[in-house]
Amino acid sequence: AAGVIQSPRHLIKEKRETATLKCYPIPRHDTVYWYQQGPGQDPQFLISFYEKMQSDKGSIPDRFSAQQFSDYHSELNMSSLELGDSALYFCASSLGLANNEQFFGPGTRLTVL
Amino acid sequence: AQKITQTQPGMFVQEKEAVTLDCTYDTSDPSYGLFWYKQPSSGEMIFLIYQGSYDQQNATEGRYSLNFQKARKSANLVISASQLGDSAMYFCAMREGPSSNTGKLIFGQGTTLQVKP
Numbered sequence: 511a512a513g514v515i516q517s518p519r520h521l522i523k524e525k526r527e528t529a530t531l532k533c534y535p536i537p538r539h540d541t542v543y544w545y546q547q548g549p550g551q552d553p554q555f556l557i558s559f560y561e562k563m564q565s566d567k568g569s570i571p572d573r574f575s576a577q578q579f580s581d582y583h584s585e586l587n588m589s590s591l592e593l594g595d596s597a598l599y600f601c602a603s604s605l606g607l608a609n610n611e612q613f614f615g616p617g618t619r620l621t622v623l
Numbered sequence: 624a625q626k627i628t629q630t631q632p633g634m635f636v637q638e639k640e641a642v643t644l645d646c647t648y649d650t651s652d653p654s655y656g657l658f659w660y661k662q663p664s665s666g667e668m669i670f671l672i673y674q675g676s677y678d679q680q681n682a683t684e685g686r687y688s689l690n691f692q693k694a695r696k697s698a699n700l701v702i703s704a705s706q707l708g709d710s711a712m713y714f715c716a717m718r719e720g721p722s723s724n725t726g727k728l729i730f731g732q733g734t735t736l737q738v739k740p
Binding site: 541543545552553554555558560565566568598600602604606607609611612613614615616617619 | 658660666667668669670673714718725726727728729730731732733
């Protein structure tokens with residue numbers, strides 16, 4: 511069965527650079543969530559989209575922005591990267607907002623040097 | 624505000640034995656969902672099991688079962704017949720119901736499980 515696809519899987523950036531993370535949800539899933547997991551931490555919700563509209567916003571820095579496109583894939587844009595942005599970034603998808611299944615992608619490991 | 628608590632930072636279990644990972648939650652929403660995820664050292668988040676707040680029966684998925692005690696606000700994960708491959712971090716998570724118009728998950732701190740041969 512198709513799973514959530516994230517690219518790239520690993521990314522190394524310098525401070526103050528920009529990064530774009532991509533997420534391709536499971537086919538027919540219309541909802542995408544982004545989470546950030548720092549080293550040794552639990553995942554923290556950043557932002558979500560339902561039917562290409564932002565549905566909720568968590569602790570996402572103003573330096574970050576995201577959107578969901580017409581094909582339901584989503585991109586997380588991160589600018590002015592800081593050392594503290596080094597983390598594992600997960601995208602998850604579901605069918606609708608209150609679904610009992612939320613499937614995670616393999617994550618993008620971002621390292622900021 | 625909703626909250627998830629996992630009080631066991633680390634657990635050991637002998638191979639082939641059963642183990643229970645604790646999770647308590649707090650929410651004022653009458654409708655919510657509880658999830659368990661497994662995160663191996665490779666980093667991916669693997670969905671294990673789901674329990675809805677209105678589900679009458681405890682959820683089961685193969686060797687995983689969820690001991691749901693609504694009055695005590697606990698949703699413990701039971702893994703039967705532990706295998707070496709079960710060694711991983713386990714996260715309990717909660718999603719508030721449709722009334723909050725969001726599907727975001729709130730995670731607990733996680734429990735690291737080590738299965739001994």
